[in-house]
Amino acid sequence: MKYYGILDPEEINKIEDLTIGDIENVLHEKDIYHNVFSQETFEKLLKVNFTPDFEEIEIKTQFVPPIDLINEFNDFIYNTYKHKFIKSKSQYFTDFNETFYGYEYFDLRKVALEEFNEIYKSLNILQVSMVAESISVNGISHTHSTGKLFKLHTYHHQVKKKLATTENLTSYLTGDSSYYDATFFSESVETQDAMYIELMAQILVEINDKYQFEEDLYYSKKTSEAFKYKDFDTIFKNLKSYRFTNSTLVNYKNLKRSHIESLYQVLLEFDLITDNKKxxxxxxxxxxxxxxxxxxxxxxxxxxxxxxxxxALRQRWLNFDVPKSNLDLFFDF
Structure with missing residues (x-):
């Protein structure tokens, strides 16, 4: 764990009349917290769209934990209290399997979709869908909106941010795990909410993984590949071409220059990359x-x-049918 115990408790204890602001100042000085625009300032900037009115805006900033700290802390909280919830997940799938035992696959998939939608709806995930367009092989424009896993992942992250308050984080950063006991859990609404959403997310992700309602680029191992693509989008024309390249190269037991040269030729031939050898x-x-x-x-x-x-590589590309997902759509721009 990168952040657990990173802060000397004395750095906090030596401050008289300690406030949350004081702690955040220390965390920023130690390069643990980041300094960003406040939500109020950010909303004003969006309204003026960085026009000349920008200079008239009073800029306010705030100290916030970085994303990797937020995720690390949430993992810690989950592992600390998962014993309270793990049986609920097991019981859910046990009941599901018992209730629908003997169903044909497609009937079972239909029931699973109803279950998925019911759980998803219960979370009240209200978000504006992002919309994108793609062109089919027939030249017809198709309109796509964000899928439910994208919205779930975004909502899930917001819940994690609410849990990672400075008040909740301080004992973790000073290495005091005893702070996170049964009393902390019973008194922390944010922790209870975070654990519940984590449980629901795990159930939804597992149902989707079993019945493939949409491609999962947010909770599966494909996530890192999708985000890595953003580092190389000046080389590859879309996410699928990056995946094809990576999948091809990692499959060679003994990668040789000749393999790379043949692959490069095919990538150019199908207009999958920019023509820049360097x-x-x-x-x-x-x-x-x-x-x-x-x-x-x-x-x-x-x-x-x-x-x-x-x-062989031409044929492999033609058969490399990766279903288009929301993340593909927005990364294609």
């Missing part, structure tokens, strides 16, 4: 720790082994 070489060296100085280009029949690899 950037692609830097990407390979950085992500796969492969020493590469140049990428050779071959014309057809000049190198038969390359032709074979290119043919």
């Amino acid at each position: 950037n692609f070489i830097d990407f390979i060296k950085d992500q796969y720790k492969f020493k590469l100085t140049k990428i050779a280009t071959f014309i057809p029949k000049e190198n038969l082994q390359n032709d074979k690899r290119v043919g």
Whole structure:
């Protein structure tokens, strides 16, 4: 744990008439908290859209915990109190399996979708959907809105932020785990809410994973891949091309320069990357720790082994059917 016990308790105890603001100042001085626009200032900036009126706005800032601290603290809280909830999750799926035992898969999937929607609705996740468009293979514009897992993930993060208050975090940062006892739980509405939402999220994610109502790019292992793409969106034209490249390269037991050269040829052929060898070489060296100085280009029949690899990779790309998700849509822009 990166942040647990990172702060000397004396840094807090030596302050007379201690306030939350005092603690936040110390946390900022120790580079634990970040200094950001206050919510009030941020909303004003959005209204003026950084026009000349910007100079007339009184800028207010606030100290806040970074995202990795928020997530780490929530993991700690979950592991501390999960014994209170884990049986509820097990019982839910036991009851579900007993009730619908013997159902055909598609009937079971229909029931599971009803269960999913009922639980999701009970959380009262009220958010404005983001909308994007894509063009089908027939040239027709399709309109897409954010899926429920995207909204759940966003809502889930807001709940985590509410739990990670300075008051709740201080004992964690000073390494005092005894503070988080049964009394803390019973008196902390934020903790109870966070644990309940965590339980509901786990159930929804598991149901979706079993019956695949939508592709999960928010709770599954694909999440990190999707966000890594943002670091290389000047090289790859979309998320799918990045996935294809990564999937292809990691499957080679003994990666060779010839594999990379054939792959690069196919990526260019299908207009999946920008035509910049240097950037692609830097990407390979950085992500796969492969020493590469140049990428050779071959014309057809000049190198038969390359032709074979290119043919296989073409077919692999054509069969690389990754369902389009909300995250793909917004990362494609």
